[in-house]
Amino acid sequence: MGSVRCLRCVSCQTEYDPREIDYTCPTCGPRRGTLEVIYDEAALRRTIRRETFAATGRASMWRYETLLPIDSMRFVQPLRVGWTPLYSFPALAQRLNLAALYVKDDGQNPTASYKDRASSLVVIKAQERERHTVTCASTGNAASSLAGFAAAAGLPAVIFVPERAPEAKVAQLLVYGAKVFSVLGSYDDAYDLASEAADRFGWYNRSAALNPYLVEGKKTGAYEIAEQLGWQPPDLVFIGVGDGSVVSGLCKGFEEFARLGLIDRVPRVVGVQAEGSSPIAAAFARYRGSTVEFEDVEAATVADSICVGKPRDVVKAVTYVARNGGEFVSVSDNEILEAILTLARSTGVFAEPAGAAAYAGLVQLAKGGTLAGKTAAVVVSGNGLKDTAATRQRVGAPIRIEPHVKEIERYL
Ligand SMILES: *Cc1c(COP(=O)(O)O)cnc(C)c1O
Ligand SMILES: [Zn+2]
DSSP: OTTEEEEEETTTOOEEOTTTOSSSOTTTHHHHOOEEEEEOHHHHHHHOOTHHHHTTTOOSGGGGGGGSOOSOSTTOOSSOOSOOOEEEOHHHHHHTTOSEEEEEEGGGSTTSBTTHHHHHHHHHHHHHTTOOOEEEEOSSHHHHHHHHHHHHHTOOEEEEEETTOOHHHHHHHHHTTOEEEEESSOHHHHHHHHHHHHHHHTOEEOOTTTSTTHHHHHTHHHHHHHHHTTTOOOSEEEEEOSSSHHHHHHHHHHHHHHHTTSOSSOOEEEEEEETTBOHHHHHHHHOOSSSOOOOOOOOOOSOGGGOOSSOTTHHHHHHHHHHHTOEEEEEOHHHHHHHHHHHHHHHSOOBOHHHHHHHHHHHHHHHTTTTTTOEEEEEEOBBGGGOOHHHHTTSOOOOOOOSOHHHHHHHO
16 A cells, blocks of 8 residues: 555554554544554655656646555546645735745635545545445535545445534535435534444445544645745644644644655644634643543534534644644634635635634734744635635625616715
8 A cells, every 4th residue: 555554543552554444543442542644754765856746747636646545546536636726925924924924725626625635535545445335424524525526436425414514515415416414413423323334334434533544635735835835834834623633634744744854844833723612722732742631622613614522633633733843722703704804805715714714823823923024824724605604794795776877986
């Protein structure tokens, strides 16, 4: 399987043969025992150069094939995933007293979120393992993304959503042809049901954090930021955090590039949580370098994609960000909604609330004065068209007029 050496438990460090295990460490269980994909880095160091990726000619995350856990390119879908634009906005940077500000627009992925990086990879793993149906529980983007990539691969998808999932995302699922179960209960009920059904019916499970290959897809955003900036990554990278997998992926990606000698220094990764849903930020504040202690909460925030009270990758997120030298911050719903408007109006990039949370985190730290003269990248992890209800309340209504030019003059 490419250069994969083993799967290793993030808590007890036991190593497993990837052919013998699908999901989590049997000793530590699904919550603490998420697995990391470990590569034969000595061999990779001998063969990989900065030029290796561009030489593939692929403008997608599959330019990093040699650092991803697939057997071959055989099952890679035709959809273009990753290699999303990284824009520079000097005027906005100046307003925040930064030397440079970059926006990575992952809303431009096929199903319009960062989750596509993980779904593409997991659907391939399902096919390599001859699993003929894929499943997951999700409140939104993970599900719509899996449904889209399963459709591209010709695999059936069975999706479990909690009763209260956002309308646009449920529409995406049904349009992609997934079988969708709306579970009369919480996201946690749906999550447990998906796991049980996957075991019972032999489906391949993409639910958050459970599947070790998700973080591998998610690390490619870090690779891209480094390569797109000419191997000079910014001082800081900001990302919205729910279950904690994307932030872990970004840390892992930068770390791997540094160990392979492709970059000289690793950016500080800042995970941004919503105030009403910040159990990982709380666990990080308590963390003293040994066991990660965490407490689940009753989550509530306008940012549905990061509304997670029982984060599934909390151990990985806390240990990776601590090792990275990064941190977690929390922002209010008000700051998130403001961030959507500022971003849209000063960059033209329309983010969904969880995507704009990253920018809100940057603004919060910039106001504190600690970022003066630094360079920063913000990952917009989802497109604003996925969830317009929250922002719509902020922007008022259009001006109603009769179709006469005189009417326009009254309002100029
Ligand atoms: C899933 C998601 C996140 C957070 O990813 P986690 O791995 O759950 O922390 C952020 N933004 C968007 C748009 C997402 O869909
Ligand atoms: Zn373990």
